[in-house]
Amino acid sequence: xxxxxDDQPRFxxxxxxxxxxxxxxxxxxxxxxxxxxxxxxxxxxxxxQFGFVPEHLTGALAGALHYSISASLLTIFTSMFLHxxxxxxxxxxxxxxxxxxxxxxxxxxxxxxxxxLLCGIAAALTFIAINPSSIVPTIGASGAIxxxxxxxxxxxxxxxxxxxxxxxxxxxxxxxxxxxxxxYWFLIQFVATSVEAGAAAHHQTGGxxxxxxxxxxxxxxxxxxxxxxxxxxxxxxxx
Numbered sequence: 001x002x003x004x005x006d007d008q009p010r011f012x013x014x015x016x017x018x019x020x021x022x023x024x025x026x027x028x029x030x031x032x033x034x035x036x037x038x039x040x041x042x043x044x045x046x047x048x049q050f051g052f053v054p055e056h057l058t059g060a061l062a063g064a065l066h067y068s069i070s071a072s073l074l075t076i077f078t079s080m081f082l083h084x085x086x087x088x089x090x091x092x093x094x095x096x097x098x099x100x101x102x103x104x105x106x107x108x109x110x111x112x113x114x115x116x117l118l119c120g121i122a123a124a125l126t127f128i129a130i131n132p133s134s135i136v137p138t139i140g141a142s143g144a145i146x147x148x149x150x151x152x153x154x155x156x157x158x159x160x161x162x163x164x165x166x167x168x169x170x171x172x173x174x175x176x177x178x179x180x181x182x183x184y185w186f187l188i189q190f191v192a193t194s195v196e197a198g199a200a201a202h203h204q205t206g207g208x209x210x211x212x213x214x215x216x217x218x219x220x221x222x223x224x225x226x227x228x229x230x231x232x233x234x235x236x237x238x239x
Contacts, residue, residue: 001163003098003181004173008159014101016109020116021093024141027081028089051137052079054128075137076124077117082139092141098161099152100145106155108230115227119147119216122223126215130193138209143216146189150220153182189213 036043052075060067083089104112123143127134152159157179165172192210 001165001176001181001184003095004162004164006098006102006159006161006178007175008102008156008178010101010105012105014104014112016113016116017096017100017104020100020113020141021096024081024083024089024093028083032082047082047084047137047139050075050078050082051139052076052124052127053137054131054134057128058132076121079124079137079139080117080120080141080144083141084139088140092145096141096145096148100148102156102159103148103151103224106151106224106229107227111227111230115151115220115223116144116148118223119150119220120144122147122219123212123216126218127209127212129215130211138212140209143209143212146213146216147220147223149182149185150217150222151224152220153179153186154221154224186214186217189217 032043032046035046053072056067056075057069057072060069060072083092100112100116103115107115120141120143123146124138127138127143157177159178160175161178161181163174163176163181165174189210192208193214195210
């Protein structure tokens with residue numbers, strides 16, 4: 001299932017959501033693509049430098065001299081703005097486009113930015129809790145965006161999401177309640193996390209960091225009510 005749009009209205013312009021989307025696109029186009037064009041080894045070096053590697057942080061906390069705590073923590077932020085390929089960034093930013101504007105509308109611009117970053121941090125910490133020795137760098141905005149989706153399901157469970165559904169050889173569009181669409185998405189991530197944990201136990205690494213999705217979603221679900229709702233502004237007309 002893939003979301004097309006939602007019917008939850010908003011009453012303000014989501015400037016921060018637009019900024020986050022634009023920043024991700026600019027980094028991908030003007031920073032990542034030129035490195036990719038230099039060859040796979042250059043791009044791999046980029047990902048290892050700016051992606052979040054759990055072993056680097058756990059090693060630094062354990063006192064390993066060749067790892068830096070500050071540098072490892074910094075990569076939690078830099079990794080949120082890197083993507084592996086075109087499909088990765090389009091998929092992530094499309095979900096952010098659909099669900100992020102309503103959360104910014106609820107929180108206000110600055111609070112939304114803080115909320116987004118905290119969800120990304122929670123996603124990274126969840127992943128490191130399950131895969132503390134992983135040497136595979138994680139990149140992408142999906143952990144933070146999962147937090148936005150967690151907030152959305154709590155605030156707007158009855159909003160409807162137009163969803164592209166593939167039934168064997170047929171393609172159709174359904175309007176689903178947000179709690180159904182997002183609940184199904186979370187269930188898939190949760191089940192995949194169990195598989196991911198089993199693969200990590202057998203030293204199989206790589207792929208999608210489902211644990212980060214789960215951690216981000218739960219963080220957004222829990223944190224959204226801790227943030228004050230923005231003070232509504234009204235525009236008055238004259239007769």
